[in-house]
Amino acid sequence: MAHAAERLVEVWRGDFCESVHHGHVAVWHADSGLIWGLGDVDGVILPRSSSKMIQALPLIESGAADAHGLTQEQLAISCASHQGAAVHTDLVTRWLADLNLSEADLRCGVQWPSDEAARDGMICAHCGPDQRHNNCSGKHSGFLTLTKHLKAGPEYVDPDHPVQQAVRAAWEDVTDETTPGYGIDGCSAPNFASSLKGFARAMAMYAAAVEGADARQTAMVRLRNAMMAHPHLVAGEGRSCTKLMRVMGNRAAIKTGAEAVFAAIIPERRIGIALKIADGTTRASEAAITQILGALGVIDPADPVALSYTTGPIRNWRKLETGRYRVTPALGDWRP
């Protein structure tokens, strides 16, 4: 990358800075473009799960969502990295049934749920998870809905499949870039690459979208509103997306992605945020996005949930405080 990653978050233990995280930040205003950047905003990233609201655009724009009468809950979980709790898998089970499809039609793979109750219940019943428990099963249910609507073949994660071609077209539109390619994601779907600033631009489009203006803006509003209305469907209890969106009310839609990507949509400010921690560590992407959301006034920096991500404390097995997070001045001193 042209510009080195910037030092963003430190992890302290007692008097020692034990670990450090560098990364890249892009804050984009729908009217004025890039209003703040740290590190390399032109660098190419794989946005991973933080881009699920882009992957869901064709589901709505094609007419598939309305043709199948999808609810706001279904739109929310189509943008989710859920943790396989009953509230998530029940929704996916009903969705698949509505499509006259089954778990076997998913192509996301089998993942143990991170939800403890769901996991423990299966362990004690001596059974295991299936593809519905995969954190991406909502997104894949959306892909299957579009597949059916398009009367396309079953291998919907193939990069040449009409569903993924539609995703690519939407992706290139909203990032205003020709994607340089894709990586295969944890759920086996292609994940298209873009510059960090292109991804932030896309998030700003969601922020500024107006319902009824056109099909794209209407789809963007429906997806961002679905995420904000159902924080527990987008991730799950105890997870940062859920906890932070709950604290913010309906003021921002945010989404984490693997390898420490984080995206945010802030309608009231017409701003989109994209950030990537260079080493892929989620504790740092959570600290960084929370810090920026605080600077933008959509979360109170002194809120206990916000503080838990920006400063900790870090506790050990006896609940003793052993350390703290610190955002660096480069990140912490920014004001819009």
Next chain:
Amino acid sequence: MAHAAERLVEVWRGDFCESVHHGHVAVWHADSGLIWGLGDVDGVILPRSSSKMIQALPLIESGAADAHGLTQEQLAISCASHQGAAVHTDLVTRWLADLNLSEADLRCGVQWPSDEAARDGMICAHCGPDQRHNNCSGKHSGFLTLTKHLKAGPEYVDPDHPVQQAVRAAWEDVTDETTPGYGIDGCSAPNFASSLKGFARAMAMYAAAVEGADARQTAMVRLRNAMMAHPHLVAGEGRSCTKLMRVMGNRAAIKTGAEAVFAAIIPERRIGIALKIADGTTRASEAAITQILGALGVIDPADPVALSYTTGPIRNWRKLETGRYRVTPALGDWRP
């Protein structure tokens, strides 16, 4: 730190370098001192669990280990970050009983075991772990043995307790430094800081130690031999310390630590290694230590276990290969 961390390990997904890890490496020869350094070898680190063989020195040197007839297995688990499998907790249970003590005398805190069989058994029995399952319970059993031998008080993790004072003295001896302080570790014991090269020097002393030469060298030989003889007690099935030590036979003792520290003792070369990934990510410390062990000829770089750490592959929920690790030339081109 005076020198910036060096780029050591990359994580690739398809054609994209998705994440990068920087760090510091010190390779110390018992006779000639520092023979290779990357990044800041003078920088201060908290060696965390990678230093347990130093924390166990007073247990032997005081005569406590022999007075209590400790076995090689007990010495191995005193240096362990075990995963709470039955093989680990049974050993700790017997050890505590031999001391006429109980689980309540430990001060490491309660941790769920990462061993699946142990964890699942407790979940289905509707019971939970206790302090014996803490990954440090072997080290703490050693601390309790020394406490009893010294007729000291029960709060053995207090930095002013005779046990921790003895650890500090040994620490400063083997690193040849006055420690600048300590952090409180996950297990509540103080973890003394040292320079990376001081820690590597200590590991080289273990490598060059000769049984019978003096009390310290004898203790060092007993601890390194215990680790090499019982790789499954030092960590557990599926873990890097266990897997790599098994492949290497009795040619190296290695130990990981939280926040991506790794230490290695190579007797046949009279060499000690200490490395720290700046961002604290274990996948990178595992890749780096494996690469260096390969360069030093104590593991075959083409061994499947070695390759799994240095190159991957990274697979997704459907077992598809999605990416690879790559060590950088700075790390990969070094030859002793």
